[in-house]
Amino acid sequence: MPDTIPDDGLVLGLEGTAWNLSAALFGDELIALHSSPYVPPKGGIHPREAAQHHASAMKEVVSRVLTEPERIRAIAFSQGPGLGPSLRTVATAARALSIALGVPLVGVNHCVAHVEIGRWATGFSDPIVLYASGANTQVLGYLNGRYRIFGETLDIGLGNGLDKFARSHDLPHPGGPAIERLARQGNYIELPYTVKGMDLAFSGLVSAAQESGAPLEDVCFGLQETAFAMCVEVTERALAHAGKDEVLLVGGVGANGRLQEMLRVMCEERGAAFAVPERTFLGDNGAMIAYTGKIMLEHGVTLPLEESQIRPGYRANEVEVAWRTEPGEVFSIGPHEGGVARGAEAVVEIGEEDVVKRRPSKRYRNPALDRRLIAERTRAEARLIATARRAGVPTPVIRDVTADTIVMERIKGEVLKYVAAPETIRLAGEAVGRLHGTGIVHGDLTTSNMIVRDGQCALIDFGLASTSSEVESRGVDLHVFFQTLESTTENFEELKAAFVEGYTAVFPGADEALAREHEVELRGRYL
Known part of the structure; x- marks a missing residue:
């Protein structure tokens, strides 16, 4: 050859x-x-x-x-x-x-x-990729010879969800263009918003849209604003976690002008480059x-x-990506020792003793949706951090709470994503096991949201946390963590085993939760 x-x-x-x-x-x-x-x-x-x-x-x-x-x-x-x-x-x-x-x-x-084909058409080198098509919705990034999946749909692909809604209202196939046209004449209505770390789910959103009695134009507008905001949020979360500076949109749904606009605004706010191939290649x-x-x-x-x-x-x-020889940049920005850090949804001012976490408005989101998410997540985060701490889970002490800001203790230590090793990952398993034992799921279990200090792993950033004792919620929580671990480390199996060891040591329901995580992993994404 x-x-x-x-x-x-x-x-x-x-x-x-x-x-x-x-x-x-x-x-x-x-x-x-x-x-x-x-x-x-x-x-x-x-x-x-x-x-x-x-x-x-x-x-x-x-x-x-x-x-x-x-x-x-x-x-x-x-x-x-x-x-x-x-x-x-x-x-x-x-x-x-x-x-x-x-x-x-x-x-x-x-x-x-x-x-x-997106990289070829745009000239981008090492982007975070939002791939949104009929059957697939994934956020990918390249690392060490493979395209790693940072997050994806837990049920149906975005395009299939739009098609399903379109069929229920006798709109032509494919449904996306018709929904986009109708949405231009619509107003925002509230619909379910489901993001779990870097994963998302569309079934509840689509079902609620199908059952809505609002004018069709308003339902199409709300459906687009909600679904696309979910996609942009998880893309931003991967961008912040990986430290890359390019975002590429590919797949058939990428032809939607509103989705392109939202991603462009998000990238402008983060100082990242954004590109989408011409329609022929989408x-x-x-x-x-x-x-x-x-x-x-x-x-x-x-x-x-x-x-x-x-x-x-x-x-x-x-896929072994033999045609790319560079390692791929991940975590190039390095850990923050102090000053101001910017995550996916919050600006964090790191003082000597305290951390001030403020959720700024996101210009890419509809204002009503933006206000709702900021208020809900700020209240829930403060409450659940305090609840988890009372139950013995290592978390920061809450000092003060306002509508969009939490003042909390600064936990001094090493962010887990920079010190991922079997001994530190086992500590993470213990912390998550204790959290699940209290009836709380974190919702955003990534190695960016764990800090190792004094022989413990503290959990931070409860912005997507919720109260749940359902095995499904725990399984999804674990899946988010394992997916992040696999996408950013080379010795995933060894690290996963260490996490499971710590998790099962402290949580009586560990076997059931781990079995459910495996079910989540095996669920087909091409539906």
């Missing part, structure tokens, strides 16, 4: 994970692109009908771009994630073309392809498969025919 593609060589890419069948040629640049979307006559995407469409349209779509077969050096195809019948149709075509042209196959992860398209296949081929990553099975549940963090 050559290390580089000849100057006149091209890679043919086939995309067909769901509703859109697309083929493209990539050399030094995009040479050709042609698509044939499957539009369901009614309702959502029917996997078998989508696959039948792909099969019937395959010859025409490929022939429109494959005008010089002698120049083809590889066939790239979307190996997953996606709908099984659609993936199988595309994989079969890719194998046939590989054999007929005598060129290798390249199996491409659909999610990674969105990221790579939705599912053959160009992203051809381009990613090209850079994989250039680094010797090909797929034998006998290993070319489709992977409907193929996750981005399973």
Whole structure:
């Protein structure tokens, strides 16, 4: 296998994970692109009908771009994630073309392809990526040879949620553009807002929107404002946690102007760069498969025919990113020893003895939603910190509380994300076990919100905490922590074992909570 593609060589890419069948040629640049979307006559995407469409349209779509077969050096195809019948149709075509042209196959992860075509189209190097499409909603960042998933939907993808709401009101498929048009004439209404650390959930929001008796324009406005604010919040949380300075928006939902505006405002406030590829490269398209296949081929990553099975549940963090050799920046800003620190939702003034945490208004959020979240989270945080402390959980002492500000004790020590080791992670497990034992879930269990001192791990930042004794809430709490740990460390399994050891040592319900966390982990994200 050559290390580089000849100057006149091209890679043919086939995309067909769901509703859109697309083929493209990539050399030094995009040479050709042609698509044939499957539009369901009614309702959502029917996997078998989508696959039948792909099969019937395959010859025409490929022939429109494959005008010089002698120049083809590889066939790239979307190996997953996606709908099984659609993936199988595309994989079969890719194998046939590989054999007929005598060129290798390249199996491409659909999610990674969105990221790579976004990087190519915008020139961004090492961004935090919000990937929002029909079936996927994830926040990703590159570290040590893989794209790490900092956070994602715990139930349905954002685009599927919008489509589900649109179907309930007889709006055309896909639902996003119709909702965006209606929202321009609407006013804000309150709807459920569900963020759990760097994860989020849309089912409750969509159900409430479907059941709302408000005018349709107002419901569309409230649905967009709420869902998009959730996405921007978790993106900002990952940006603050990782210390990167670029944000990239990819995926079909990224075409929404309001979502782009909100992300742009957030990045301006944080001094980060923001970019979104042109619309051609946002939705599912053959160009992203051809381009990613090209850079994989250039680094010797090909797929034998006998290993070319489709992977409907193929996750981005399973891909070894051989074409990127840099380690990826994480935590480049370093720990704060004093002065002013800025997290995802608060400005923290660190004094010698006290910490003043103030939640400033977020310009990207609707003002009514912004006021509601600031007030709710400030009150709840102060109350739950005090409750946890009375129960023996290491937390700061609360000095004073106002509508948007908490004055509390400064806990002097090392932020866990900078000193993550088995002995410190075990202390974190003990602290979380004691917290869950009091009937409180933290809601934002990241290594940024834990401070090690005097043989203990103190928990801070209870802004997303709540009272709950449900095993589901505890399982999600643990999942948030494990996901953050996996995305930012190299010895995840060793650290996870240390956490579990500490957690089970102090919390009688640990086994049940850990089992539920495993269920949360296994839940399919491509629904």
